[in-house]
Amino acid sequence: MPNKPKAFDIVRAHIEERILDGSLDIGDTLAAERELATEFGVSRGAVREAIRALEAQGVVESSVGAGATGGTRIIRARTRALTRLLRLHVALADGRLREVVELRVALERSSATLAAASVTPEALETMRTLLAKMRGEGVDIETFNRLDTDFHVAIARAADNTLVTDLTIAVRESLRAPILVAEQGLSSGEYADFRGMLCEQHEGIFAALEAGDGEDAAQRIETHIRAAYSALPVLTAAPE
Amino acid sequence: MPNKPKAFDIVRAHIEERILDGSLDIGDTLAAERELATEFGVSRGAVREAIRALEAQGVVESSVGAGATGGTRIIRARTRALTRLLRLHVALADGRLREVVELRVALERSSATLAAASVTPEALETMRTLLAKMRGEGVDIETFNRLDTDFHVAIARAADNTLVTDLTIAVRESLRAPILVAEQGLSSGEYADFRGMLCEQHEGIFAALEAGDGEDAAQRIETHIRAAYSALPVLTAAPE
DNA sequence: ACACTCGAAATGGTCAAACCATTGACGTAG
DNA sequence: CTACGTCAATGGTTTGACCATTTCGAGTGT
Structure with missing residues (x-):
């Protein structure tokens, strides 16, 4: 029984x-x-x-x-539900950051490929604005991270796939707090270099999208994601 | 307030x-x-x-x-939680099958690429056994689908990424019932052809993994997934 | 000294009966 | 016709009780 x-x-x-x-x-x-x-x-x-x-x-x-x-x-509150679920499980994953990075690469390669083929001028304009703000002076860490997230989410939206977009948001949000901690562990100079690298790569991705070159965009976004995480190796610890 | x-x-x-x-x-x-x-x-x-x-x-x-x-x-019951969540949201998605297919492509391309580089002989043996069973006589629809799922999950596991594996399972499980309905709508001959196509493509993917050719494996698994869904266009309806 | 038994205690699972705060619907007074 | 007030229906919350399951240990018999 x-x-x-x-x-x-x-x-x-x-x-x-x-x-x-x-x-x-x-x-x-x-x-x-x-x-x-x-x-x-x-x-x-x-x-x-x-x-x-x-x-x-x-x-x-x-x-x-x-x-x-x-x-x-x-109702459909998929973004919220996925974000909460993933955030908890990432916290319990205990050193499996590699897996999350790999998922991000898979999701965002897909988005970049699709976005290159169907991105609208309006979406490109949104991205351009975000890139400009990220290059601005006096942008603090949290604001920059928000803009960074918005840029990646804009690409996912341009791919016209709400499911992948929600997962992209969820993954990103799950790592928000630990990423912030890791960045605050960098020296001022290191962080400036790091931010410069991100901006440069973002602009390369944007150019590929604008040119409609999906394969290039996918390759660039993969390189970008891997570069960002390998610059923040402290992420495996990430207490509080 | x-x-x-x-x-x-x-x-x-x-x-x-x-x-x-x-x-x-x-x-x-x-x-x-x-x-x-x-x-x-x-x-x-x-x-x-x-x-x-x-x-x-x-x-x-x-x-x-x-x-x-x-x-x-x-505890960590990620597979169960993700499967339930995704299944409900797929049911509520209402004609957004395209998005789920695109997610599957993204996940499984990633798995195939990574698996080609690191698959073990034991994992290959597991896959070989599954492929043989799928070619067997007297395998009913539900059993075939289970074997099919197991094959795809085996690839995800070979990529050594539990997060992507869980998502692969969840996506697959979310579509299990509607796929079954769609297949049962095919004539006997159509279904036999369909199954034959899947087996052939599976074997191609397996060969690419065995050869360690990640790019080929990724391309083949993408083609495979897209072919399977375009052969089952009824999926958009899928009531009880 | 050991093994067994049985009951106490702690747990989650469940129910019933209330009361509150919020909100919309409806009727009535102006 | 409008404005107001009452009322009914809703989820939110609490209290208190009882049950079934499970462990642990005290007591008991050998």
């Missing part, structure tokens, strides 16, 4: 099933917690635990109140 | 923080639910909701009983 199924797992499984078979779609509202409880023959607490699990997966959202605003709805 | 923070979110955030800063690591046991409740000044129900969220993220696991066996522990 297998384990007795948990009440909250029954509820979670039922709702997941209804999402998978399409009978629940984005925007739909679930029955009220009290109704779900009687429907499944469990307590309201069990229903709430199931909803918390689904919420962590980024597929539902709850809000109080009567009428249309209140209740639990099906 | 922003929204009043939810009790369960406070607890979740605290525990996540302790994972991120390294003070909680895999194998560690959390305080008992009743203790956490008093510690954070919330009810036990709120603590349980937080734990359910963390459980959905694949970082904790609970079991009953006194002593060392009972309690809530930090």
Whole structure:
């Protein structure tokens, strides 16, 4: 005899099933917690635990109140859910930075290849602006990192793939804190050189995208990512 | 004044923080639910909701009983968490199969490239066995799909990257049900041709890996993935 | 001294019953 | 017709209880 199924797992499984078979779609509202409880023959607490699990997966959202605003709805909060999940697992990975870097290379090579073929003038303009800001004076570390992230995300968006974009954001965000710590460990001169290298490489990637050369863009972005991480070897430690 | 923070979110955030800063690591046991409740000044129900969220993220696991066996522990259940999350979001994606295919291409090109450089004789032997079974007589659709998945996962494992492997599994698993439906929509002859094509391409990929030609392996696996999906165009619909 | 048994204690799992705060809907007074 | 107020429905939260499972140790019998 297998384990007795948990009440909250029954509820979670039922709702997941209804999402998978399409009978629940984005925007739909679930029955009220009290109704779900009687429907499944469990307590309201069990229903709430199931909803918390689904919420962590980024597929539902709850809000109080009567009428249309209140209740639990099906949503798509994939970016948030993936980011949180990946961030925790990167923290637990314990010295597997290599794997994360390899994933970033895979994702961003793909984005660069596709973006080179379909990037719009507007997207190029956005990137150009970001590159200019990164070259600006008086840009502190955190701002620079944000601009850097935005540039990479802009490439992913130009590839017109929300899934890869979300993963790119999640990977990047998972490493934000440790990267910041590693950069702060550099001397002022080392950091200036590092930043200069990043800007130069970014501009090379941009030129390749503008020229529509996907293979060149992919190669450049791979080199860029590997260069950035090998310049910050302290990343393996990364406490607090 | 922003929204009043939810009790369960406070607890979740605290525990996540302790994972991120390294003070909680895999194998560690959390305080008992009743203790956490008093510690954070919330009810036990709120603590349980937080734990359910963390459980959905694949970082904790609970079991009953006194002593060392009972309690809530930090674990790494990344494969399960990623698979569930991605499966739900693929179901909600609504005609964005293209994005999933593109992600698969990115992941598996990376795996093929790396695997070609470092694959072990044992891993090659595993792959060879899978290929032989796929060529066998009397293999039903579901079994074939399982073998197919195993072959692709074997390549990811050979690339020695657990993160990419988990994502490969998650992507594949997210499409398992819809793929099965699509295949069952093919005529007997069409399906036989389809299967033959997959086997042939698998064998080509294997040969490239065995020869240590990463670029060839990557190109072949990309062609393989794209060919498989364009042979199953029904995938966009895919209701229950 | 040892082995066995049984119960106490600690754990998560579950339920029931309340109360609160927020929000929209509806009816009513002006 | 508008404005206001009441009411009902929602999720958020707490309290308190009980159950099933599991360990650990005290007690007991040999």
